[in-house]
């Protein structure tokens with residue numbers, strides 16, 4: 592088949608031999624076969640140079656396991672934590688790549704949670720306009736969500752993921768055994784995105800989460816596979832979030848507002864998933880207010896979230912400042928805050944206009960219920 596490309600230019604015909612269809616994404620390899628598969632990929636398609644980006648914790652807890660599968664490489668360890676997901680850290684990474692004379696055939700392996708995969712993916716996409724990149728996510732959150740779908744970026748001036756690009760890594764390798772060293776709070780944080788995926792797309796999966804105890808899950812592999820499948824299907828339909836991908840942002844209009852506000856308060860930072868968990872409750876409340884979710888369904892959402900998460904600490908008099916962050920949400924259009932809501936459990940709907948006052952009300956309801 593020949594592809595005809597015109598777009599106002601003189602028509603040219605692209606033969607697939609010269610322009611092979613670029614895969615939007617290769618499905619992640621999940622399981623004990625992941626790291627051997629990574630080694631095999633590097634053997635078949637060797638980069639000019641190999642670079643590994645880790646943070647202080649993944650360098651200690653995950654890198655030794657990964658390194659056994661890698662040929663010669665350079666390692667850069669950045670400071671751990673959301674407060675380092677910044678352009679200043681990107682500068683460190685770009686500087687390191689430059690010092691080591693990385694060319695565009697070099698490959699960056701991002702070994703870590705969502706901070707490392709978001710920031711590393713962004714650095715890889717922008718260094719010399721793009722070098723090769725592979726994700727090796729090591730948190731539950733990054734395995735079920737962050738390492739899938741190609742959203743990369745960093746926080747800027749207090750706003751979440753304010754600077755970034757859509758750029759899929761060439762492959763993602765998930766070894767669930769990395770989760771064995773993950774602190775319990777981080778495991779819970781990832782669980783928020785698992786709840787989100789069930790709420791927007793799979794009522795039966797949500798029913799399975801009722802009564803689930805996060806600390807007692809013997810093997811997260813089936814849950815990771817299911818979340819990745821839900822997210823992968825949505826991203827494949829809308830990689831750049833012009834429509835249905837907004838479903839994956841359920842809980843994040845309020846969640847990011849809470850996360851950004853608390854990150855800016857010394858000593859009060861919360862994990863991404865903790866803020867999203869509160870966002871799921873607030874946005875479910877908004878859906879219930881509009882008659883989109885029944886009172887019984889709202890109770891179920893509250894129960895599943897409360898089984899894993901303590902209520903988030905903020906006060907009534909902070910609500911105005913928190914809600915104001917929603918004005919910067921990336922789903923908004925002009926002055927209209929566009930939120931993803933639920934139309935029944937298992938069915939998300941996007942582009943629902945809400946006001947700052949609605950968000951304030953949902954935060955007030957969160958504090959009082």
Ligand SMILES: NC(=O)c1ccc[n+]([C@@H]2O[C@H](COP(=O)([O-])OP(=O)(O)OC[C@H]3O[C@@H](n4cnc5c(N)ncnc54)[C@H](O)[C@@H]3O)[C@@H](O)[C@H]2O)c1
Pocket residue numbers: 646647648649652653671672673676703704705706707709729730731732733736737738739740741742743751752769770771772773774777780781784862863864
């Ligand atoms: N791109 C996306 O689609 C997407 C999706 C969801 C979240 N995110 C982003 O992801 C970030 C949150 O990711 P996260 O929760 O993974 O946080 P994180 O990357 O900060 O990791 C959490 C903590 O766990 C440590 N850690 C990681 N793996 C470990 C392991 N195996 N053993 C021991 N410690 C380990 C890290 O060093 C860190 O201290 C946020 O910035 C969020 O905005 C992005």
Ligand SMILES: O=C(O)C(=O)C[C@@H](O)[C@H](O)[C@H](O)COP(=O)(O)O
Pocket residue numbers: 736739740742751752784832836839840843847921
């Ligand atoms: O992949 C997506 O699309 C998501 O929205 C997944 C979210 O869990 C994730 O937190 C994402 O980084 C939020 O994106 P943003 O565009 O609201 O910054």
Ligand SMILES: [Zn+2]
Pocket residue numbers: 736784843863867
């Ligand atoms: Zn998220």
